[in-house]
Amino acid sequence: MSSTTTWAAKQKRLDGMPKPTATLTMYDDPAVRDRYQAAKRTADRADEVLAGLPKDADKDARALLDKEARDAHAELEAATAERDAHTVVLTFQALERGQLEELLAKYPATEEDEEAGRDYHFDTFAPELIATASTDGMPVEYAAQALKTWSLGDSEDLWNAAWGVQRRKRTDLGKG
Template structure:
């Protein structure tokens, strides 16, 4: 504590410094076109989950414990194979003023605004994907992917960039009535 400062002030300065150092939320979109690897991963995860539940239900059963360990190793191997075969795209939340400016530069048309849109759905998604991409994706590349991919895949790309903008990392716990 600095000399002459009340304890509360030193505590606030420490809190403020921690608040300034917070990183923005990130979200990763994993893309894997290898259906066999995805299926193996899903099956290995389910088998490992089942084996763990069974092993916990009878903690003295060594056979169940060994089965849980075996399926856990299979799951770890499947997860590693899936990670290796996947493309990972990372999106980071934008500071609020940057997001607001991006929204401002992609306003809805009158018709879109009448339908309740807060932004132009034809231009804003690619701009947001590019702006929040930590991988360096350009707006033209984002537009290319949005236009070329199937609707579910394009939606997953858009949602990864949009949802990280909405992610709160605060706990607004209600501690009771004042």
């Protein structure tokens, strides 16, 4: 196979790679999230116990553990359905580098931003980036509102999801 053919195959794969994405999951009831997480842990533990059971284990003990595992998975299924009903998932995708650089140039840092170590004016750049990176069609106005009105932790997570995916690597420079 010639190097041109080899490169063409690699280029096709590279060009076909999806852009990195990140999700932000928001729960309208934290207790629902907690119940789901507890049910997940219980089901995982039940599976581990069953997997570690010797093949020659007592038949009654195995039957009891099987029932406990089935019950744990039924509870997990119910908790998953409840979680899904109380969850909103926002998805963000990495922009092409040129598009990101255009946004950065559109919103240059103020002195205050530079003092905070930023290369952009956060108050205008952040909502624009969040909206542009959103695969859900979030408007800039809503992104700005969310950054101002959501709790500090939630607004930081919103920003981190949209900004973090821009910096996500798909590379490994290790020996290989």
